[in-house]
Amino acid sequence: MASYRDQAVVLRTHKLGEADRIITMLTPNHGLVRAVAKGVRRTASKFGARLEPFSHIDVMCFHGRSLDTITQVESIALYAPALSGELSSYQAASIMVETAAQLTEVEASAHQFHLLAGGLKALAGGLAPTGLIRDSYLLRALALSGWALNYDSCVVCGSRADLAYFSVAHGGVLCANCHKPGAVAVTKEVMLLLRALSRGDWQQTVNATQGEANQAAAIVAAHVKWQLERGLKSYSTVMH
Ligand SMILES: [Zn+2]
Structure with a gap:
């Protein structure tokens, strides 16, 4: 055909x-x-x-x-029309489609399509605060491409206790003993918020403060930057 x-x-x-x-x-x-x-x-x-x-x-x-x-x-x-009315919604949607374009350049899936379509619909409909919808989309889109973060146990020693740091370079949470340079200190609330966003569990996000949402957003942005820059580098290695 x-x-x-x-x-x-x-x-x-x-x-x-x-x-x-x-x-x-x-x-x-x-x-x-x-x-x-x-x-x-x-x-x-x-x-x-x-x-x-x-x-x-x-x-x-x-x-x-x-x-x-x-x-x-x-x-x-x-x-x-709905997304262009507000700058923050427009910016969030732009980040989402740009990330989708980069992630699916090499390997796309129906899941990636449905996640993006659902994320834009949620954004246009004002289902949750703009930043949370953006960050939930980004965490889930990267996870679909094989870059899931670990929120439940220390990525170095596997401990479930004293989880106090987060490192995108190491792929998730670290316990107090395994703290690495570059890891950021995070509260339990921020950890729970990140986990809820990674599951699209909006019920668990309603009590998040603006400060917690901002810290989660910084971690998500660092995760996207880290993985996409590494990803793009590996694509260019393949091409040469
Ligand atoms: Zn540890």
Whole structure:
């Protein structure tokens, strides 16, 4: 079959020529797809606003020699209007789609698609505080790519007692005896918050203070940076 149909979340778009765009999207069954939307930048385009970033769509594409071409688009949910209303939501959504693009560049899965679509829906619907939805998405997306953090026992000695430090470089919590340079001291509440976020367990996050959410956010950001930079480095090693 020269053409295929799938759902997709639009991750980003690039201008191509006078009136076209290249749409980068994550699909459940065809992984990360880059396809041309012809004439999409004309005001009378048949695609309308459906190919904006963050849109959840049903799409039909025609296989091309280098790039596929989008022939038909139906909207399932357009999140851009809700997310663009507030800077923090827009920034969170941008971080989520950018991370999804990097994680699925080499290996995509239907799980990654559903996690992202669900995260954007939660963000647009205001299901929980913006930062918590972003961080929950990031922890779970990285875990799907094989980079789960350990919250329950010391990553060095396995102890479940005196868990007082967190190190993204070591992959999780450390007990007081196994403290390593670069590990940050964390309270039990922050540890529990990180674990709840990693499971999408919103009930357990409602009592978190802003200070705890901020510390968890810093750890999640460090985890993303650490894994994606290492990941990108390993991709470039493979390519040389
Ligand atoms: Zn230990």
